[in-house]
Amino acid sequence: MKIPAFLLALGALCCVPLHAAPARFTPAQLQQDLQFMREAIESTHPEPALRSGQQAYEQAFEVARSKLGQPLSRDEAWRVLAAMNPVFNDAHLGVVFPDWRSETREHLQAGGKLFPFEVMIDGQQRLRIVAALGGGSSALAGREIANINGLPAARILRELGALVHGDTPAFRNKLLERRFWLYYWKNYGATERFTLQAGGQVLEVPAASVLPAALAGEKSFEQTFQFRILPGGVGLLTVNQFAWPDKQRFYDFTERAFTGLRDAGAQTLLIDVRENGGGDDDMWKTGILRYIADKPYRNGSSYVKKVLEGRAGPGEKVGDIVSGNVDSWVQPEPAHPLHFSGKVFVLVGDLTYSSAILFSNTVQDHGFARLVGAGGYAYVRQTGGTQKQHVLPNTGLEVVVPRFVLDRPSGKREPALLQPDIVLADDPFDRNALVRALLAHPAAATN
Template sequence: MKIHHLLFALGVWYAAPLHAGTASFSPAQLQQDLQFLRQAIENTHPDPALRSGRAVYEQAFKAAQARLQQPLSRDEAWRALAAMNPVFSDAHMGVVFPDWRSETRAYLAAGGRLFPFEVAIDGLGRLVITAALGGGASALAGRQVDSINGVPAARVLAELGALVHGDTPAFRNKILERRLWLYYWKRYGAVGQFTLGIGGKSLSMPAASATPAVMARDTSFEQTFQFRLLPGGVGLLTVNDFSWPDKKLFYAFTERAFTTLREAGAQTLLIDVRENTGGDDDMWKTGILRYIADKPYRNGSSYIKKVIAGRAGPGEKVGDVVTGQVDSWVQPEPAHPLHFNGKVFVLVGDMTYSSAILFSNTVQDHGFAKLVGAGGYAYVRQTGGIQKQHLLPHTGLEVVVPRFVLDRPSGKREPALVQPDIVLADDPFDRQALVNALLKHPAATGN
C-alpha cells in the first residue's frame, strides 16, 4: 500500500459518525493516554519505526492526536488509537483490549449478542461463512457474504482491518476472520439483528449468543498436542502451542511420540505448527529438536534490543539500545536412542507466529526439515520479549510492545516473510487437505 493511501485509511473513515456510546473521557485525558502510549513504545522498543519508516510512524501519531479532540467512550478511544496498529505491522505490538475474552463473556452474560457466524477471508479478500458462531454446523457454510446490514462486505472488512494488529495485511486478515464478531461489535456497537446479502438475496437473522470458537476452543492438553501414525509409515505430530504450564508433560508426550516412530519404523514425520502462535523456545528445543537435530544450531543470529528495567546485563543501563550476535549454540544428540533419521516436514500456516516462526526458521536454516504450507503472512525477522504491563492511565486500554528484534539463524533478511520450501494451499474447511496433498508430493513420496 502506498504511503498516502495508508495515511488516508488511518484518518478519513473517522469522519463518518461512529457508534456514540457514553462519552466518558475528556480530550485532555485522551491526549494523556496517547502520550503514555508513545512513551511506553519509545521506552521499550529498540526501533519503533522498524516496519513503517519514521515518516509514517510520526504521521500515525499526528493522525491519532487529531482524532482525540472530543470526548470519547472507551470503545471510541480504542478505535482512534487502534488505527495505528496496521502501521506498526507487528502482531507483537499494538493497542488492544487487555482482556477481551472476559469482556466478551460478561457482555454475553448480560444479554449481549454478536455477529452470528464464524468466517474466513479468502485470498481475494472475500468474506465466506465457515460455521455458525461457536463452530456449529450452518447451512450457509461456504457461502460468500456480499453485504452486512446494507454495507458492502468489502467496506466492512476494510474498516475493521484498519484496526487490527499484525505483520502484514494477509496476517491481519487471519486475525480478523477469527475475531470478526469482536471487531464488528467494537466498531459498530451492539447489533441485535443482521441482514446479510448472499447470492443476490437478503437473509435476516438474529445476532448470536454463542461463545465464539476462538474462545470456546478446547484448550486441554489432548486437544493442543496430538500424535498419530498415518498409513505408509508417516507420523503426524501436531503442536498447537509452545507455551504450556507443565513442560514435563509435554516432554513426556514427545518422547512417547518418537518412541512410537522408532517402534513403527516410520521414515517420515510431519510436524504441524499451523495453529501455533508461539511460546517458549525451550519447548521445541528440548521436546522436538533433540530428536531430529544432527548438527549444532541456534535460534537466531544478530539482534537489537532495548535495555529495560530488570533486564540490564553487564555494562548495560536502562534505555540503551544494544546490538549483538546470538552465540549460544545448542549441541545435537545424534546418539540419542530415539533420534529420528527420516524425512521431516514442518507444516506452517497463517497463524504460525512468534516462537513457532523461530522454530521454523531454525529447522529451515539448519536443514533439519522442509517447510510446507502457505507463506507470505509473517516476518521471519521476529520481534520478541513482549511487555504487557502498559495500561493507559485513563481508558485502561493496553499497549503491547516488544523489546528486541531477532534475525533468523542464517542472518538472511530476504525473503522478508516466511517462505515454505514446498508451497501448498490450506483449505479452511478441511485441515487434513494439506496433509493429504503433501503425502502425494514428490518430496514426500520420493518419486
C-alpha cells in the same frame, strides 16, 4: 442481487445499540493516554519505526492526536488509537483490549449478542461463512457475504482491517476473520438481528449468544498437542502452541511420540504448527529438536534489544540499545535412542507466529526439516520479548510492545517473509487437505 430498500432500512435499524451509552473520557485524558502510549513504545522497543519508517510512524501519532479533541468512549478511543496498528506492521506491537475475552463473556451474560458466524476472508478479499458462531455446522457454510445490515462487505472489511495489528495485510486478514465478531461489535455496536446478502439471497438472521470459537476453543492438553501414525507409516505431530504451564508434560508427550515413530518404523514425520502462535523456545528445543537435530544449531544470529529494568547485563544500563550476536549454540544428540533420521516436514500457515516462526527459521536454516504450506504472512526477522504491562492510565487499553528484534540463524533478511520450501495451498474447510497434498507430493515419496 439488488437488496430492496426496505431491507436496507431494516438493517440500519438493527444497528441501534442495545445498552445505555458508556462513560466518556475528556480530550485531556485521551491526549494523556496517547502520550503514555508513545512513551511506552519508545522506552521499550529498540526500533519503534522498524517496519513503518519514521515518517509514517510520526504521522500515525499526529493523525491520532487530531482525532482526540472531543470526549470519546473507550471503544471510540480504541478505534482512534488502533488505526495505528496497521502502520506498525507487527503482531507484537499494537493497541488492544486487554480484557476482550472476559469482556465478551460479560457482554453475553448480560444478554448481549454477537455476529452469528465464524468467517474467512479468501484470496479475493471476499467474506465467506465457515460455520455458525462457536464452530457449529451451518447450512450457509461456504457462502459469500456481500452485504451486512446495508453495508457492503468490502467496506466492512476495509474499515475493520484498518484497526487490526499484525505483520502484513494477509496476517491481519487472518486475525480479523478469527475475531470478526469482536471487531464488528466494537466498531458497529451490538445488534439483535442481521440482514445479510449471502449467496445471492437476502437473509434475516438473529444475532448469536454463544461463545465464539476463539473463546470456546481454550483447548485441553489433548486438543493442543496430538500425535498419530497415518496410513503408510507417516507420523503426524500437531503442536498448536509452544506454551504450557507444565512443560514436563509436553516433554513426556513428545518422548512418547518419538517412541511411537521408532516402534512404527516410520521414515517420515510431519510437524504441524499451522495454528501455533508461539510461546517459549525451550519447548521446541527440548521437546522436538533434541530428537531431529543432527548438527549444532542456534535460534537466531544478530539481535538488537532495549535494556529494561531488571534485565540489564554486565556493562549495560537501563535504556541502552544493545546489538550483538547469538553465540549460544545447542549441541545435537545424534546418539539419543529416539533420534529420528527420516524425512521431516513442518507444516506452516497463517497462524504460525512468534516462537513458531523462530522454530521454522531454525529447522529451515539448519536443514532439519522442509517447510510446507502457505507463506507471506509473517516476518522472519521477528520481534519478541513482548511487554504487556503498559495499560493506558485513563481508558485502560493496553499497548503491547516487544523489547528485541532477532535475525534468523542464517542472518539472511531476504525473503523478508516466511517462505516455505514447498508451497501448497491450505483449505480452511478441510485442515487435512494440506496433509494429503503433501503426502502426494514427490518430496514425500519414500525411497
